Amino acid sequence: MCRMCDSMGGGGTWYLNPKNYSNRMYKLREPGKGPTTQLGNSPNAGAAQEPGAAPRMGLPHALEAKANGDLETFNKVISDLNRRSVMRAGAQVVPLHEVMEILDFGMPVAAMMCICRKNSRACEECNLSEYTCMGLGTGMLKWERWPERYRGGVEFLSTKQAKEWVEYWDKKGMMHMLMQEGGDFIGGLCNCDYPDCGPIRNRIDYGLWAQLVKSEYVCFVDWEKCNGCGDCLGRCHYNALKFEATMEKAHIDQFNCFGCGLCETACPRDAISYRDRKKIPGLAKVW
Amino acid sequence: MYPIVAPLIKINQQACTTPFACKRCLQVCPTAVFMVHETKMLRLEETDKHEPGNYRLRVAFRDKCSACNRCVDVCPNNALTIEMPEGAAI
Numbered sequence: 001m002c003r004m005c006d007s008m009g010g011g012g013t014w015y016l017n018p019k020n021y022s023n024r025m026y027k028l029r030e031p032g033k034g035p036t037t038q039l040g041n042s043p044n045a046g047a048a049q050e051p052g053a054a055p056r057m058g059l060p061h062a063l064e065a066k067a068n069g070d071l072e073t074f075n076k077v078i079s080d081l082n083r084r085s086v087m088r089a090g091a092q093v094v095p096l097h098e099v100m101e102i103l104d105f106g107m108p109v110a111a112m113m114c115i116c117r118k119n120s121r122a123c124e125e126c127n128l129s130e131y132t133c134m135g136l137g138t139g140m141l142k143w144e145r146w147p148e149r150y151r152g153g154v155e156f157l158s159t160k161q162a163k164e165w166v167e168y169w170d171k172k173g174m175m176h177m178l179m180q181e182g183g184d185f186i187g188g189l190c191n192c193d194y195p196d197c198g199p200i201r202n203r204i205d206y207g208l209w210a211q212l213v214k215s216e217y218v219c220f221v222d223w224e225k226c227n228g229c230g231d232c233l234g235r236c237h238y239n240a241l242k243f244e245a246t247m248e249k250a251h252i253d254q255f256n257c258f259g260c261g262l263c264e265t266a267c268p269r270d271a272i273s274y275r276d277r278k279k280i281p282g283l284a285k286v287w
Numbered sequence: 288m289y290p291i292v293a294p295l296i297k298i299n300q301q302a303c304t305t306p307f308a309c310k311r312c313l314q315v316c317p318t319a320v321f322m323v324h325e326t327k328m329l330r331l332e333e334t335d336k337h338e339p340g341n342y343r344l345r346v347a348f349r350d351k352c353s354a355c356n357r358c359v360d361v362c363p364n365n366a367l368t369i370e371m372p373e374g375a376a377i
Contacts, residue, residue: 060347067293067349068372119322120347122310147333148325195319205351 001278002213002287004089008184013216015094015178015186018105023138025185059202066206078207085210089180091190091199093215095261095274096166099176099189103162106136106189110143111165112154120196126152132169134162134189166191173235175260177212194237204238213287215259217274223249225271232263232272254283294354294369296320296346302366304339312344312358312367321358322347 004014014020055061059081065073094102103109113125114133125131135143135154143150157165166176166189174191177199194200199212219240228248232241240256241263243249250272252263264272278284306313306323313321322345325334334341344366346352352369359367 063348063350067352069290069292071288071290119324120313120319122307122313122323145330146328147331148328151333201348205348 002092002216003086004092004180004184004213008089013098014089015092015102016098020184020186021106021137026137026139026187028185059206059208062206081208082210085208089184090211090213091177091179092213093175093177093258093260094189095215095217095259096170096176096265097261098216099166100163102136102178102189103159103166106186107159108136108138108140108156109159109162109189110135110140110154110156111162112143112150113152114190114192114196115149116190116192116198117196118151120198124152128155128165129168131155131165132174132191134165134191135187136189137185137187139185139187170262170265173262175237175258175262177260192237197237200237209287214257214277215261216277217259217261218254218257218277218280218283219252219259219261219263219272220275221250221252222271222273223247225269226250226267227269227271229268231268232266235262235266237262254280255286291350292372293349294352295372296349296352296358297368297370298344298346299364299366299368300343302364303344303362304364305337305342306344307336307342309363311361311363315357315361317355317357318348318351318353320346320348320352 001009005012008014008017008020010017010019019025055064062074062077065077111128111131112133112135113131114123117123117132140154143154169191174193177190177192178186179188179190180186190197192200194204202208203212226249228243228250230243232250233243235241238256238258240253240258242251244251250263259274259277261274264274277286313323323342324345326341326343327334336342354369354371356369359369
């Protein structure tokens with residue numbers, strides 16, 4: 001069980017518990033957070049600082065220290081951030097077949113632009129074939145209050161449309177993750193890639209492990225079935241999948257694998273399968 | 288991880304006025320070092336990306352910069368400079 005399942009799962013997987021998508025959970029704001037006219041607490045608040053001023057806290061401070069060769073400060077700030085974020089829910093990687101289950105009860109759902117891709121590559125997504133992010137739950141009904149946050153508009157989808165849309169991005173090579181928003185409420189389903197996704201980059205480049213949790217699964221390659229075609233190669237965003245030349249087969253590093261299942265959905269011979277992380281002794285606590 | 292001193296990237300904010308509309312450096316960078324942010328997020332109001340000052344370019348992941356200088360080459364306003372800091376070799 002990951003830490004979110006422990007506190008919010010009700011005995012099962014937290015994201016398969018419909019309670020966590022409910023209006024009641026949405027109303028439970030983070031302590032001290034109220035309605036505002038300006039999103040002062042947004043991740044973009046850093047943009048308001050004086051030009052040229054050195055950042056004094058948080059990830060920007062750690063990265064500045066690392067860029068100057070000061071790894072001691074970098075490690076200290078990163079471990080502080082981890083200690084703080086382990087106290088609250090984080091994003092979790094979810095494989096495609098469980099996304100389909102979630103979409104059966106996570107209504108209403110609306111596709112929208114991705115804030116990470118907007119900030120990192122200045123992507124302006126403005127229609128359904130461009131939107132890469134999805135808002136879940138009643139919070140989406142109020143999107144028009146923040147046109148800048150939802151730049152490019154949103155599109156409310158039926159369950160069937162939503163499933164087709166997620167499959168479209170899976171084929172394109174995006175992995176799926178759930179985001180909690182403003183507390184424990186599960187408010188978003190993202191389709192992400194490295195390096196543009198904030199949580200992926202923060203975890204695999206900078207060791208912020210508490211903000212993005214691995215999925216409940218690990219992917220295994222069945223070497224009896226794998227013929228080394230290489231269709232799965234290049235789908236992994238986590239440096240876990242490679243071609244092992246010695247065996248002439250695909251190779252998955254169990255400790256790097258996040259269980260997103262992108263390799264599984266690409267395999268034409270069903271040679272890659274999910275195994276339950278919790279049932280593998282050496283991986284049961286590797287989140 | 289061993290310590291490396293990364294190149295210094297300077298952005299002339301007077302010259303780089305509409306980064307979200309221009310976006311050349313953001314899309315050319317091989318390691319996605321830059322980020323662009325809106326300077327204000329107002330209720331019921333979408334920011335005009337063509338109006339100077341509404342968006343700000345930021346060097347977010349300087350430790351990933353290799354000083355390949357592609358961003359310097361594509362910048363239409365010559366707003367970017369990259370130099371190696373003194374004592375860069377540790």
